[in-house]
Amino acid sequence: MPTHLVWFRRDLRLQDNLALAAACRDASARVLALYISTPAQWQAHDMAPRQAAFISAQLNALQTALAEKGIPLLFHEVADFNASIETVKNVCRQHDVSHLFYNYQYEFNERQRDAAVEKTLPSVICEGFDDSVILAPGAVMTGNHEMYKVFTPFKNAWLKRLKEDIPPCVPAPKIRVSGALSTPLTPVSLNYPQQAFDAALFPVEENAVIAQLRQFCAQGADEYALRRDFPAVDGTSRLSASLATGGLSPRQCLHRLLAEQPQALDGGPGSVWLNELIWREFYRHLMTWYPALCKHQPFIRWTKRVAWQENPHYFQAWQKGETGYPIVDAAMRQLNATGWMHNRLRMITASFLVKDLLIDWRLGERYFMS
Structure with missing residues (x-):
């Protein structure tokens, strides 16, 4: 055997x-x-x-x-x-x-x-x-067999390639007679600092995550283009945590989206949320082609010469949500309190840190991860 x-x-x-x-x-x-x-x-x-x-x-x-x-x-x-x-x-x-x-x-x-x-x-x-992507790295390349460096051309090529052959979802395994278990389970315990999370924001059970995906694709994906820009509106999928840990696959997201919003591949309802999945693909494809992205190196080389400001006071104010800019502060307080931040707020807070405070993006990246 x-x-x-x-x-x-x-x-x-x-x-x-x-x-x-x-x-x-x-x-x-x-x-x-x-x-x-x-x-x-x-x-x-x-x-x-x-x-x-x-x-x-x-x-x-x-x-x-x-x-x-x-x-x-x-x-x-x-x-x-x-x-x-x-x-x-x-x-x-x-x-x-x-x-x-x-x-x-x-x-x-x-x-x-x-x-x-x-x-x-x-x-x-x-x-x-290649389980964590819809199309494997290398499946979408330029005419010169190089990796795309700009999102829109990548997206167009990605959609064209996807329409040729949409990868299927595979079912969960059946019960295996050869491996039947008779001993009680010992709970898994991680030897790492842990902090309580809101199960309503981050569902654990696989069926609960799938139910969350189904609800969003049926009731939220078609209006995502309009609602995603308003942080006070519950208009995003909130599936980022499950995608990050692999509690949900991007293929599951794609198939459920197309089941509820069949015009998403052609720019119809649901296409803007599909773009978010493609952005996720884009970065994973880039990582395989440019491994320096995993080494705290900038994608645009000239930005290595940016003279970042060393200002611990400003950085701590940004971390704590005490900059005096209401939307920035509300966003950072949301992150600190829940471990999650609205997509638009991620962009606002990151841009504020780098372009207004002139603080090295790597410090912000590290804080977001922690």
């Missing part, structure tokens, strides 16, 4: 999970799941305590959902990505794993980690999947 290992990272769901679906295709295989906590790496990447609490809740929900399918979740904790390489190797050896399945992450450190894992497992068949 072959043993298939699914390595979960930023894809904490059963529905439309390409790696999980591939691992479960062979009905005779024993399927195991793996999650590796890397608190030192998260600290270096300024992961927010609220996000850690959200991921912890998602992991426990995922563990239960996998157990109901007969798939045990193995949980390990190591310091960082480098240490996780040895952990994957040990898990594969201990469980006689024949195939390793995982979904690609496009950030530089993550790609280096995955390449190292494959090198250490010469006897294991490793399969990766």
Whole structure:
């Protein structure tokens, strides 16, 4: 009996999970799941305590959902990505794993980690999947086979390519007789600072996230173009957290949007929200072509010469929402209180920090992440 290992990272769901679906295709295989906590790496990447609490809740929900399918979740904790390489190797050896399945992450450190894992497992068949995007990086290129640097040409080419072949969603796996579980589950606990989050803003259960997506696509996506510019109006999807941790896939978003707003691909109702999904794709494609974007380097090179102001007083006022500019202050207080900020307010606060206060965007990026 072959043993298939699914390595979960930023894809904490059963529905439309390409790696999980591939691992479960062979009905005779024993399927195991793996999650590796890397608190030192998260600290270096300024992961927010609220996000850690959200991921912890998602992991426990995922563990239960996998157990109901007969798939045990193995949980390990190591310091960082480098240490996780040895952990994957040990898990594969201990469980006689024949195939390793995982979904690609496009950030530089993550790609280096995955390449190292494959090198250490010469006897294991490793399969990766472009799960966090609708179209794989490299699928949309210029006539010179280069990556687009401007969004609108990328969007037009992306839409043309998508219309040729819309990637389907894959169902959650069926219950596996080969892996039936009989022992009680041990709750997953992350060794990382955590802060309570509002479950109404950030639903944990997969069905609740899908219900939120359905409601927005049916009742909000058609008016998104009009309502998105008014922060006091509840006019956005609020799905960013679930997309960030992989509790929801972009393909699920696309298919539900087209089911409710079939003209979205042709500029009709829902097309403006589709643009937001394409912006998300654009950045992921850029990361694979320009890895310096993951190293705190600017995309536009001349901006390296900007003489940023070192003004801790101004920066702290921006952080606390005490600049004296009401919309900026309200936005920052919303972020501090909830861990979420309206899309338009993200643009306003970031622009204010960089263009009005002349403070290095990297400081603002780090604060947003934390």
